[in-house]
Amino acid sequence: MAKFTREDITRLANEENVRFIRLQFTDILGTIKNVEIPFDQLEKALDNKMMFDGSSIEGFVRIEESDMLLYPDLDTWVVFPWTAEKGKVARLICDIYNPDGTPFDGDPRSNLKRVLKEMEDLGFTNFNLGPEPEFFLFKLDEKGEPTLELNDNGGYFDLAPTDLGENCRRDIVLELEEMGFEIEASHHEVAPGQHEIDFKYADALRACDDIQTFKLVVKTIARKHGLHATFMPKPLFGVNGSGMHCNMSLFQNGENSFYNKSGDLELSETAYQFIAGIIKHAKSFTAVTNPTVNSYKRLVPGYEAPCYVAWSARNRSPLIRIPASRGMSTRVEVRSVDPAANPYLAMAVLLKAGLDGIKNKLSAPAPIDRNIYVMNKDERTKAGIEDLPATLYQALEYLKSDEVMTQALGEHILEHFVEAKEIEWDMFRTQVHPWEREQYMQMY
Numbered sequence: 001m002a003k004f005t006r007e008d009i010t011r012l013a014n015e016e017n018v019r020f021i022r023l024q025f026t027d028i029l030g031t032i033k034n035v036e037i038p039f040d041q042l043e044k045a046l047d048n049k050m051m052f053d054g055s056s057i058e059g060f061v062r063i064e065e066s067d068m069l070l071y072p073d074l075d076t077w078v079v080f081p082w083t084a085e086k087g088k089v090a091r092l093i094c095d096i097y098n099p100d101g102t103p104f105d106g107d108p109r110s111n112l113k114r115v116l117k118e119m120e121d122l123g124f125t126n127f128n129l130g131p132e133p134e135f136f137l138f139k140l141d142e143k144g145e146p147t148l149e150l151n152d153n154g155g156y157f158d159l160a161p162t163d164l165g166e167n168c169r170r171d172i173v174l175e176l177e178e179m180g181f182e183i184e185a186s187h188h189e190v191a192p193g194q195h196e197i198d199f200k201y202a203d204a205l206r207a208c209d210d211i212q213t214f215k216l217v218v219k220t221i222a223r224k225h226g227l228h229a230t231f232m233p234k235p236l237f238g239v240n241g242s243g244m245h246c247n248m249s250l251f252q253n254g255e256n257s258f259y260n261k262s263g264d265l266e267l268s269e270t271a272y273q274f275i276a277g278i279i280k281h282a283k284s285f286t287a288v289t290n291p292t293v294n295s296y297k298r299l300v301p302g303y304e305a306p307c308y309v310a311w312s313a314r315n316r317s318p319l320i321r322i323p324a325s326r327g328m329s330t331r332v333e334v335r336s337v338d339p340a341a342n343p344y345l346a347m348a349v350l351l352k353a354g355l356d357g358i359k360n361k362l363s364a365p366a367p368i369d370r371n372i373y374v375m376n377k378d379e380r381t382k383a384g385i386e387d388l389p390a391t392l393y394q395a396l397e398y399l400k401s402d403e404v405m406t407q408a409l410g411e412h413i414l415e416h417f418v419e420a421k422e423i424e425w426d427m428f429r430t431q432v433h434p435w436e437r438e439q440y441m442q443m444y
Contacts, residue, residue: 002180004074006046009092013039016079019087023050023070024212025094026108028417030291030342032212034091035070045072045092054096054104068104070094076209081178082220093209105412108344112205115348115408119355123252127351130201130247130331131211133339135218136193136235137168137227146228148236150193168225169195175217181210190304191239201247204351208343211244215339231339233290234297241298241305244339246350247323249331250274259330265313266326275311275320275332276364277357278350282309282319282336284402285349286388287395288409289337291421293428296391298338301373306335309386310368317372319388336388345409345417352408393425 004012013021021042022034035052037045044050054068076093083089096107103110119127137151151168166188173183182200189196197218202210215231222229234241250257250270258271290299299307304316311320321333332354337346356362365384372385380387389395396418399405406414 002075002077004077006074009046009074009077010042012077012079013042013090016088016090018079018090020089021045022089022091023072023094024091025070025096026212026342026344028106028108028342028345028413029420030108030340030345032216036089045070046074048072048097051099067099069097069099069101071097073209078179078213081175082224091213093212105410106416108342108348108413109205109208111410111413112208112344112348114410115351115355116204119250119351122355122358124250124257125253126251127204127347128201128249128251128331129204129207129347130198131207131343132196132198132243132245132247133211133214133231134189134194134196134242134244135229135231135339136191136242137195137222137229138193138235140223140226140228144223146230151227152188152193168222168227169197171225172218172221173197175221176214179213179217181214189240189242191236191241194240194242201249204248204347208347211339211343233292233295233338233340237297240303242339243298243305243335244337244341245333245335246337246346247331247333248350248354250354256328256330258332259327261326265322267322267330270358271330271332272364273357273362274354275357276362277354277360278320278332278334279309279311279365280357280362281349281353281402281405283386283389283395283398284405285346285353285399285408286336287392287399287421288349288405288417289334289341289346290395291342291392292340293392293424295338295340296389296395299336299388299390307388308372308380309388310372310383311364312367312369314367314369315371318368345413349405349408352404356404391425392421393429396421396425 019039020036022036023045024032024034027033048069048071050070051067072092072094079088079090095110096104098104138146139149139151141147169186173186177183184200185198187196218229258268260268298305301307306319308318310318312318313322319336321335323331323333334350368383389398
């Protein structure tokens with residue numbers, strides 16, 4: 001990540017003919033928002049004096065306390081490569097502050113910073129994240145609206161002409177690279193129309209910024225190809241859903257705290273404690289890492305998504321996998337997270353869970369090295385394997401009852417997140433769905 005001063009930004013904006021700047025932030029539900037300003041307002045923005053109406057943003061504030069300030073993070077400066085030559089558009093990601101100059105409790109990015117400070121107080125210097133977001137590409141109709149027609153019928157690692165999304169995916173990679181991303185892999189995923197682009201890990205805050213930028217680029221470039229990109233976890237029945245596996249590692253003064261050459265599986269005691277914390281709080285953080293009604297259509301057996309709370313260094317059916325790389329690349333992969341999650345909130349709860357395991361010196365259960373999908377209920381119970389929540393409602397109940405996870409979100413975010421999600425669940429619960437009419441209309 002490049003480091004910029006305000007002088008750098010002003011100079012670059014002039015050199016690249018930037019006419020507009022998007023002051024970007026993320027609401028509680030993970031939706032990217034922005035206030036766009038013309039170039040002549042840039043100095044005001046860099047002085048942290050740009051205000052906006054927070055009462056219009058999901059989960060922020062009431063109308064009588066609506067004025068909020070945008071504090072740009074200068075290191076997030078980037079010019080969107082696809083914008084017009086006659087006047088380009090740039091972006092700065094912002095933290096949200098109250099008018100009195102204090103961080104806003106409802107800002108997901110500031111909340112992650114708060115949890116990262118707890119990590120630093122324990123002696124760790126970095127929390128790194130390598131995300132693996134997946135997405136589907138559907139064709140647009142003549143009105144530019146998304147259809148349910150997939151752009152291809154390819155499968156895992158297929159090539160063109162089977163993979164008709166290859167050109168679109170390649171253009172996405174080129175745009176990302178021009179914006180400073182280091183792309184590690186790009187390929188067709190298991191389901192028809194499903195794709196994955198992996199980019200290099202970064203410290204958690206930057207990685208979450210990258211996830212939000214990635215989503216924006218994918219959707220923008222897909223539309224230029226007549227396609228709609230969706231990060232919906234399970235857009236189609238009968239095929240794999242989209243996940244966002246999160247590869248995480250803690251560092252202390254440049255050394256990977258999860259690695260111990262002489263430890264069992266070459267993992268440190270810290271790694272085992274972190275794993276134990278993730279397992280302890282897994283059912284509670286699922287409402288945040290899998291935040292939609294649709295998320296739970298993905299977390300079912302048979303489609304490679306984890307639905308059982310366990311860990312392994314070998315097989316891919318448990319919630320947690322330890323990839324084979326060791327040394328500086330030693331990491332814990334949580335496989336349940338889906339790309340609908342607000343990345344800042346997801347990282348806050350995952351880090352908090354792992355830190356709870358470290359602080360309380362929790363012991364990880366024995367690894368489960370056989371395929372959990374073929375184990376029956378009695379076998380899973382005997383092995384101490386619990387199920388992840390089966391619905392958003394169930395996940396919210398677990399979240400509300402877990403003090404550590406509620407602390408990870410803070411009172412403001414917790415209250416507004418739960419309120420929004422309970423409304424979402426109630427709307428789904430009371431809706432009559434086509435499946436019900438197909439099943440019952442003639443039968444009864």
